[in-house]
Amino acid sequence: MTVAWLGIGANLGDARQTLKDTVVCLAQQHSITVLAKSSLYRTAPIDAGGDDYFNCVVKLDTRLAVRELLGLCHRVEHHFGRERPFRNAPRTLDIDILLYGGEIIDEPDLMVPHPRMTVRAFVLAPLAEVDPELEIPGKGRVSDFLPGVADQRIEKMKPLCQCLGMASQAPADASSNSASASTTAATDATPGTPTGRCG
Numbered sequence: 587m588t589v590a591w592l593g594i595g596a597n598l599g600d601a602r603q604t605l606k607d608t609v610v611c612l613a614q615q616h617s618i619t620v621l622a623k624s625s626l627y628r629t630a631p632i633d634a635g636g637d638d639y640f641n642c643v644v645k646l647d648t649r650l651a652v653r654e655l656l657g658l659c660h661r662v663e664h665h666f667g668r669e670r671p672f673r674n675a676p677r678t679l680d681i682d683i684l685l686y687g688g689e690i691i692d693e694p695d696l697m698v699p700h701p702r703m704t705v706r707a708f709v710l711a712p713l714a715e716v717d718p719e720l721e722i723p724g725k726g727r728v729s730d731f732l733p734g735v736a737d738q739r740i741e742k743m744k745p746l747c748q749c750l751g752m753a754s755q756a757p758a759d760a761s762s763n764s765a766s767a768s769t770t771a772a773t774d775a776t777p778g779t780p781t782g783r784c785g
Contacts, residue, residue, distance in 0.1 A: 587647050589621070590655060591685040591720075593700065593709050595641040596666075598678045602626060602640050602743075604666055608679060609644060611662055617654075619647040624712030626743040632706065640743070641708040643684065645716060652686045656696060659683065684709060688723050699723055704731045707738035715742075 592612075596604045605626060613620045622645040629639050648655060659681040666679040684700045691698040699722050703709045710731050713720055718729045725731075 587649055588652075588687040589685075590646045590648055590652075590683060590687070591713065592644045592646065592659065593641065593680075593682040593684045593703070593712075594644060595639045595680045595708065596678055597631065597637045597639040599667075601637075601678075604679055605640055605642055608662060608666065608681070609642075611665070612644060612646070615658065617649045617658075621645040621647055622716050624715045627708055627712055628741045628743055629708040630739040632708075632738070639708065641712065643709065643712040643716065652683065652689065652691065652698065653696070655686070656683060684713070685720075685722065690723050699725065705735060707732075707735035707740045710735055711740055711742070 594605055594608055609620065609623055612618055624643045627641045629641055631637075631639060650658065663677075663679045663681055682700050683696075683698055684703050686698045689698060700709070703713075704722065704725055710728055713728045714732060718727075720728045722728060722731075
């Protein structure tokens with residue numbers, strides 16, 4: 587098993603609900619256990635136009651190899667209607683692999699750690715919320731990079747889940763996988779959340 591961190595963002599449609607649904611979707615995968623997730627953050631687009639983004643990060647334990655995880659991310663994006671008409675286009679969902687264990691990968695279509703994560707408040711702030719001592723392989727501690735993004739507009743929203751007391755009311759099919767995954771799925775399940783397997 588490998589601990590990985592994903593960055594999730596959206597600025598089209600009901601972006602806040604999409605992020606909630608994406609966490610549930612990830613938790614439903616047999617090959618993934620969601621270990622932690624940040625609060626939701628609202629941020630200004632960077633190097634792009636369109637509405638503000640909503641962002642969060644998720645910490646996973648996974649049996650997937652890094653390219654299998656990348657493929658899963660792309661399938662989940664597609665499930666939520668992701669299109670790629672041009673670079674930095676507004677999007678219904680964007681999932682980036684930020685970290686994959688302690689690996690450093692530099693390939694044309696995959697770079698880990700994510701090459702821009704140290705200069706993006708929408709990545710650093712949620713990472714620091716979950717684990718301020720987290721080390722970015724080959725670069726340094728997450729919290730050390732926060733002063734460099736202090737000029738980027740970012741607003742911490744309410745936590746992703748406001749329904750801890752509703753866990754017992756979660757649909758049965760959202761809690762039919764492994765114990766750890768079902769706990770996460772049930773915790774995040776809200777009326778209108780898709781509980782069928784995705785990705």
